[in-house]
Amino acid sequence: MSTATTPSAAEAELAVQARQAQAKSAGYWAGVWKRLRRDPVTIVCASLLLLMLLAIVFAPLLAPHDPYQGSMIRRLRAIGTPNYPLGTDELGRDILTRLLHGGRLSWFMGITPVVFAFVIGTTLGVTAGYVGGKVNMLIMRTTDVFYAFPSVLLAVAISGALGAGIFNAILALTLVFIPQIIRVAESVTQGVRSLDFVDAARASGASGFTIVRVHVLGNVLGPIFVYSTSLISVCMIIASGLSFLGLGTKPPEPEWGLMLNTLRTAIYVQPWVAVLPGACIFVTSICFNLLADGLRQAMDVKG
């Protein structure tokens, strides 16, 4: 399995899948869509995520109060208080409003690092897999080093050293996920590289760049993309975790992890209000996870 030096069985399987990918016809995406539509779990998760996305995008219109404006006389109200349906926090700010606004940063910090890591990791991984030799050696051995840290530890180490801040947290998380994507990209690319149609392209005089662009990328992006979607859930948990530790977002900015941290002191007064932001992280994370599972099955990528 995913030990430090050898690609896991799952990664090897990804390569095999990529090999079969050449058999994909024009109807491939139609097939994927058909399979996705028939998968109730994926549909429910995707709809929930879409609803949440709309809610946080239109947060300023939907939120009943100001996310920063608190009041000392209405601190820590219970769930169901008139005017404050989800209660108020330790500074008297409306929880519903802050959850709506907080989702923006939590989603942003959960998705951006994966997008960056997807771009950088795919570039490096495909290069390593296609070029091979010394380039492969250099990239993959560097990857091994970062793999030698548990993800949470590496994220905490980097953002802990750089100091609190959204930018530093995103940088740290991107660095955490790049090696993981490189590994998958490299093993999938190696599987495709040795196929006949790549040899044929080379024999007909195509340059390395053209081969990668036309023949390799089309066959490797699918599996890498599916793998990356499954990282969003992890990324969101770690990103909110960083804010929970006081790294990442700084107060008074609304963010689910940070809200969870500041509400921790209220756990004996309004316990159920205090755990609400975490419930939001949980629901988002589980939906992204199930969505990634659904995509993997629909796109017929194993791993």
Next chain:
Amino acid sequence: MILYLLRRALYAIPIALAVGFVCFMLVQIAPGDPINAIVPPDAPADVVEQVRKDYGLDKPLPMQFGLWLYKVVQGDLGRSLATGRPVWSDLSTAIGNTLMLAFCASLLGFLLGCILGGLAGTFRGSAVDRGAVGLAVAGVSVPHYWLGMVMVVIFSVQLNWLPAMGAGPGGSSDWSWDWDHVKHLILPMVTLSVIPMGIVTRTVRGLVAEIMNQEFITALRGKGMTRGAIFLHVVKNAAPNALAVMGLQLGYLMGGSILVETVFSWPGTGLLLNSAIFQRDLPVLQGTILVLAMFFVALNLIVDLMQTALDPRIKRA
């Protein structure tokens, strides 16, 4: 195979060195002069210069790394900025506490994961399977620091059954195996066990289902072998991969317990890291990360060697 084992063991050395280098660089990437990470901000200028010389910070970077490494190998991780004590003195007790918590949590997680995964893999497609898969997904998706808070709300605040904080009565950090201490362990242990439970369930389910589909199982059935005996064959085939996943999970928990330890004020490396971050105590941060990462490197090596030894089919050149 001996050759492979030897090469794998030797490969751990450059990895460990590189991991050390990354930890060394942590202080370098910190904003500001690294000297500020070693001396308190109110130190007089001549002391600052003296420390700069003592630590070799006036020398080029590669030499600094060499000097740092030389000290680390001798067990000198520097001094804490906050307390002035050697980093190692606080770290050694903390690491023991983290190790115990991570070990108990992984054990519980593995046990549950093997049972759930085994059942799910054997009765694929049944209600048991769906339940186990659902639990597994929830286990890997749940923010464990939040789960910890929910546990505290239910079992400490509402029911008042178990303590919410610390590792022993009166905030003591000395461990002993009596009920007063063990009841402090339960909530963090259960919270932390959820992740390995989820991952082990998924792995074992996949392995069992795959093995059950293989021809030799059909052959054994055809031979009239009992279910129990077939079960032993499945276990034997699934063990190497399952053990590898479990070994790595223990390592991930060592690093991942930071957040859960913070929730429960468990006196381990997580709490140490948390206060180091809060006080910007970089020597403590660096030392703790280094020790945890080295532990993970060693664990990786052991898992790899064990997997090869257990499964002679794995022939890696």
